[in-house]
Amino acid sequence: GAVVSQHPSWVICKSGTSVKIECRSLDFQATTMFWYRQFPKQSLMLMATSNEGSKATYEQGVEKDKFLINHASLTLSTLTVTSAHPEDSSFYICSAISSGRADEQFFGPGTRLTVL
Amino acid sequence: QKEVEQDPGPLSVPEGAIVSLNCTYSNSAFQYFMWYRQYSRKGPELLMYTYSSGNKEDGRFTAQVDKSSKYISLFIRDSQPSDSATYLCAMSGQAGTALIFGKGTTLSVSS
Numbered sequence: 001g002a003v004v005s006q007h008p009s010w011v012i013c014k015s016g017t018s019v020k021i022e023c024r025s026l027d028f029q030a031t032t033m034f035w036y037r038q039f040p041k042q043s044l045m046l047m048a049t050s051n052e053g054s055k056a057t058y059e060q061g062v063e064k065d066k067f068l069i070n071h072a073s074l075t076l077s078t079l080t081v082t083s084a085h086p087e088d089s090s091f092y093i094c095s096a097i098s099s100g101r102a103d104e105q106f107f108g109p110g111t112r113l114t115v116l
Numbered sequence: 117q118k119e120v121e122q123d124p125g126p127l128s129v130p131e132g133a134i135v136s137l138n139c140t141y142s143n144s145a146f147q148y149f150m151w152y153r154q155y156s157r158k159g160p161e162l163l164m165y166t167y168s169s170g171n172k173e174d175g176r177f178t179a180q181v182d183k184s185s186k187y188i189s190l191f192i193r194d195s196q197p198s199d200s201a202t203y204l205c206a207m208s209g210q211a212g213t214a215l216i217f218g219k220g221t222t223l224s225v226s227s
Contacts, residue, residue, distance in 0.1 A: 006159075034214050041124070043204065043217040044160070093159050095215075103148060103167070103211035107159040 003027055004096050006108035013084055014116055021079045021111045023094030029074040030096035034105070035067075038091040050077045074099070084115045119143050122205055122218030131227045135192040139205035139218045142186065146207040146216075149181050151190045154202045154220065163203075164190060195225045 003026040013019050023033055032051050036044040048069050049057045056069035066088075068080040077096075081088055093110040122139045129135055137151075147168055152160035164179040166172045166188075172179045178191040188207075192199055202222045206215040 004159075032212060043122075043219045044206075044215075045217075046214045049214055091157070097212050104162070104165065105150075105215060106162070107152075109159040110157070112157065 002098065002104070002106045004030075004094065004106045004108040006092075006094060006111050008111060009109060010112040010114075012114045012116065015085050016083055018080055018082045019084055019113060021081075021092055021094075021113075023077045023079070023096070023108050025075045025096045025098075025106070028096075028098045028100070030077075031074065031099045032097045033071060033077040034095045034097075035069060035077075035079050036093045036095065038093060038110075044093060047079075081113065084113070086115045089113055089115045119216050120205065120207065120218040122221055124219050124221060126222040126224060128224045128226065129195055131195060131197060131225055133195050133225070135195050135199070135223060135225075137190040137192075137203050137205075137221050137223070139188050140186055141188075141207060141216075143207075143209065143216075144183075144186065145209040148208045148211065149179070149188050150206045150215065151177075151179055152204040152206060154204055156202075160204055160206075192223075195223075197225050197227045200224050 007022045035047045038044045047062045050071040052071045058064045071077040095105045095107045149166045151164040154160045169183045176193045180189040202220040204220045205218040
């Protein structure tokens, strides 16, 4: 149980285009999802916290107009990177917390974004 | 000072060795401590979870938390080549909040 999926697993896009990444909790309801970013040989850094039915909370330095987050249901959150640039190339990982077990966080497999 | 410090390694050991991985932290409010394993280009996989201080054992893995020293450890007994991965410590102050991660330690176990 407690499986989180992400789609796509990798994506290559041209500079200036937008990319949408989906995060789904497959077998549980997630009231809260988190979006992290990981650059090579670096740790996971929190980008934003996404709560179902409300606006996402962004960390300092993360542009909310560039990284659009939508948590439309208890099993789906999406991250849209708008007008992507090469410096946005990174590994994007989501995690989800079950409404029944708030102390454990389950991570998706990640999405590798390369912007040319 | 970063909130969570972790030596990135790399750490290379022979098969069967005991591995010790450590993190220090500065925020005394942290109560939840986790160890994740991450293979290259994959998402983190939860290995061990500890609340507050103490030890926890699961098979070949033992997690220790010393809140007085703000120091956590993960021990791997009888290490195997399949244990080769990056190990991330993570912690938070409250259940249901985002995790603060260490940089990760890259472990290589040779057969």
